[in-house]
Amino acid sequence: MQGPMAQRIARVFGKSWVVITVFIAVLTLLPADGWALPLFARQTGQNCLACHAGGQFPELTPYGRKFKLTGYTMGERATVPLAVMGVASSAKVASTAGSSDIEADFPHNGRFEFTTASVLCCGKITDNIGTFIQWTWDRFDHLNDQGSWVSKSHADQIDLRYADRFIDKNQDLIVGLSLNNNPGVADVWNTHNSAFTPVPTYVPVSNPSGNAGGPFVDVPAMPIIQSLGQASAGATAYAFWNNTIYGEFGLYKAADKAFSAFGEVPAGEIDSFLRLKGLNPYWRLALNHDWGANSAMVGLHGMSAETYSDAEDMSSPTARFTNYGIDGQYQYILDPHVVTAMFSYTHEKQRYADALWNTSNPEYLGAFANSSNTLDYVRAKLTYVYQAKYGAALAYSSIRGSSDSILYSNPAAVPNSRLWAPEVFWNPVQYVRVGVQYFMWNQYLGAKSNYDGNGRNAKDNNTLFLYVWAAY
Amino acid sequence: MKEICFASVAMLALAGCTNLERSRDLANPDINPEVTALQVCSNCHGVDGNSVSPNFPRLAGQQEVYLVAQLEGFRSHHRSDPAGYEYMWGISRSLTDGQIKGLAEYFSRQTAKSNIATTEPQMAAGRKIFEQGIPEKETAPCFACHGANAEGMGAFPRLAGQHEDYLVKQLHVFQETEGRPGTPMKQITHLLSHDDMVNVAGFLQAFPASH
Numbered sequence: 001m002q003g004p005m006a007q008r009i010a011r012v013f014g015k016s017w018v019v020i021t022v023f024i025a026v027l028t029l030l031p032a033d034g035w036a037l038p039l040f041a042r043q044t045g046q047n048c049l050a051c052h053a054g055g056q057f058p059e060l061t062p063y064g065r066k067f068k069l070t071g072y073t074m075g076e077r078a079t080v081p082l083a084v085m086g087v088a089s090s091a092k093v094a095s096t097a098g099s100s101d102i103e104a105d106f107p108h109n110g111r112f113e114f115t116t117a118s119v120l121c122c123g124k125i126t127d128n129i130g131t132f133i134q135w136t137w138d139r140f141d142h143l144n145d146q147g148s149w150v151s152k153s154h155a156d157q158i159d160l161r162y163a164d165r166f167i168d169k170n171q172d173l174i175v176g177l178s179l180n181n182n183p184g185v186a187d188v189w190n191t192h193n194s195a196f197t198p199v200p201t202y203v204p205v206s207n208p209s210g211n212a213g214g215p216f217v218d219v220p221a222m223p224i225i226q227s228l229g230q231a232s233a234g235a236t237a238y239a240f241w242n243n244t245i246y247g248e249f250g251l252y253k254a255a256d257k258a259f260s261a262f263g264e265v266p267a268g269e270i271d272s273f274l275r276l277k278g279l280n281p282y283w284r285l286a287l288n289h290d291w292g293a294n295s296a297m298v299g300l301h302g303m304s305a306e307t308y309s310d311a312e313d314m315s316s317p318t319a320r321f322t323n324y325g326i327d328g329q330y331q332y333i334l335d336p337h338v339v340t341a342m343f344s345y346t347h348e349k350q351r352y353a354d355a356l357w358n359t360s361n362p363e364y365l366g367a368f369a370n371s372s373n374t375l376d377y378v379r380a381k382l383t384y385v386y387q388a389k390y391g392a393a394l395a396y397s398s399i400r401g402s403s404d405s406i407l408y409s410n411p412a413a414v415p416n417s418r419l420w421a422p423e424v425f426w427n428p429v430q431y432v433r434v435g436v437q438y439f440m441w442n443q444y445l446g447a448k449s450n451y452d453g454n455g456r457n458a459k460d461n462n463t464l465f466l467y468v469w470a471a472y
Numbered sequence: 473m474k475e476i477c478f479a480s481v482a483m484l485a486l487a488g489c490t491n492l493e494r495s496r497d498l499a500n501p502d503i504n505p506e507v508t509a510l511q512v513c514s515n516c517h518g519v520d521g522n523s524v525s526p527n528f529p530r531l532a533g534q535q536e537v538y539l540v541a542q543l544e545g546f547r548s549h550h551r552s553d554p555a556g557y558e559y560m561w562g563i564s565r566s567l568t569d570g571q572i573k574g575l576a577e578y579f580s581r582q583t584a585k586s587n588i589a590t591t592e593p594q595m596a597a598g599r600k601i602f603e604q605g606i607p608e609k610e611t612a613p614c615f616a617c618h619g620a621n622a623e624g625m626g627a628f629p630r631l632a633g634q635h636e637d638y639l640v641k642q643l644h645v646f647q648e649t650e651g652r653p654g655t656p657m658k659q660i661t662h663l664l665s666h667d668d669m670v671n672v673a674g675f676l677q678a679f680p681a682s683h
Contacts, residue, residue, distance in 0.1 A: 044563070047559070
């Protein structure tokens with residue numbers, strides 16, 4: 001039951017056009033120079049664009065990559081190492097037809113609301129140790145039995161680093177160790193695993209599908225390497241040699257027991273097939289080259305993971321996931337222009353314990369129709385930003401998988417879905433971003449039309465997503 | 473086992489407290505400026521001052537007096553062009569006078585490498601401005617202050633081998649803003665066209681070694 005204050009706030013935020021107009025009016029009156037700087041900027045005293053390409057997050061410039069690789073230790077330690085971040089957004093799906101419970105199927109459809117806030121405790125601790133620790137509050141986490149939304153706060157991206165750098169005229173070697181809760185979060189090119197959101201546009205908003213953002217802003221299945229964020233805890237060791245070769249290798253386990261603080265939910269509540277068994281290797285190799293105003297990277301990534309079918313039962317049958325992938329990035333950074341092109345392809349092979357698929361097994365659980373399945377996940381994005389203020393992006397995301405009539409309950413029995421997402425955005429000041437994305441589905445769960453057998457078409461899932469993001 | 477792991481991490485943490493020889497701290501007066509040059513400045517300006525990206529000026533072989541003046545200008549906010557305040561205000565804000573002098577000395581003794589050549593017509597047009605100025609636009613020849621080899625003199629910076637894009641942007645800063653006060657450059661540039669700036673900057677970027 002909401003109190004009077006909460007009801008008043010809800011009424012204000014419900015009038016979305018009023019909120020947006022007032023907000024933009026206020027933004028245009030703010031001074032253009034960023035005197036109020038988020039935490040890393042307070043530590044270094046630099047504008048956000050020094051580290052973040054065109055002022056986008058998390059896309060890093062070559063300098064920003066060095067800042068992260070050297071353990072967030074550049075500059076002077078901030079007196080108060082805290083920052084805050086918030087998002088207000090609305091997601092409107094093209095059609096709600098066929099839904100018997102619109103609020104449950106399409107939460108807050110079309111309503112512009114404040115959805116997420118984060119507190120970040122980050123930055124330099126010593127000359128060799130630094131952190132990125134994010135704690136997030138989601139206003140609309142889930143519906144309770146009374147049909148009301150319940151908020152929740154939880155661990156988000158965590159990256160604790162020890163790093164050192166041996167540099168002279170002849171060579172440059174950065175080495176480090178990261179304790180983190182997301183395979184790929186330690187990487188500095190944000191291609192094969194964007195740590196901040198699974199949506200293809202890499203926008204720094206919370207996953208809208210869980211928080212009044214609608215369910216259709218992401219593909220319906222993805223490999224394990226992009227799925228373990230805040231369900232795992234790991235240690236990776238990395239090295240970056242002569243600004244050319246990057247290697248990272250580590251082991252991940254479930255975020256449980258001593259590492260429960262790394263998890264978004266208690267270990268027993270981790271989703272099926274996402275609670276890791278034992279220690280699971282992750283690896284990454286990248287080749288980088290900077291020339292003139294250009295920077296390019298091509299890399300390989302991979303992981304081998306075994307997970308429990310039942311997160312509460314450590315004797316439950318398991319599934320094995322093997323991921324191999326290739327990714328790359330090109331950047332052109334020369335004021336006032338920034339161009340970023342990103343690409344990532346991950347192939348996954350899934351193999352299941354006998355009881356999960358074999359009908360002859362006396363302990364048959366019927367989780368899969370096959371003994372194994374595959375997934376192929378492709379993402380690409382092209383962005384242009386002018387003066388670190390005005391930007392446009394086009395993203396593409398595609399998932400294809402082998403057919404399995406139990407794993408995928410839709411008529412086509414495949415997860416195959418394809419998404420294009422154009423975006424335009426504006427940074428009125430460096431710590432605020434206003435944008436609109438349009439998620440366009442050519443194919444959803446294996447079909448362009450009638451993918452669910454009840455007449456719903458892929459384009460019915462098209463979603464207009466409007467957001468305002470701010471940090472301090 | 474867990475206790476050993478936690479103890480190891482704690483020890484590592486304590487071991488990492490001070491690391492003067494490889495520190496990236498910008499507010500510790502005890503850090504040798506050469507360490508700062510290698511650990512921080514090199515990220516944009518190159519370990520030998522020959523920056524790769526035109527977004528960041530080359531510092532190799534730059535005049536020491538000029539470099540001191542620029543770092544002091546960033547630290548005091550006296551120099552406020554966008555490239556300055558976006559990147560350099562933060563870097564310089566806590567540097568001591570001794571560290572500024574040390575950084576300037578480090579880069580001034582690096583060897584400037586040649587830069588990308590430009591087209592012959594641009595070289596010819598730029599050379600003419602460098603050697604003769606543009607009298608009708610009240611622009612004195614560059615060599616008069618910047619040296620016959622564009623190597624600079626004292627407070628007048630070295631220009632030979634500097635990135636064309638950076639030089640053009642700075643010429644516009646001098647002409648159109650008050651971001652770099654206290655030099656004769658506002659008067660020198662006040663009637664220059666953009667093409668004049670591109671020509672002379674292209675010539676300077678590709679400044680022939682044998683000039």
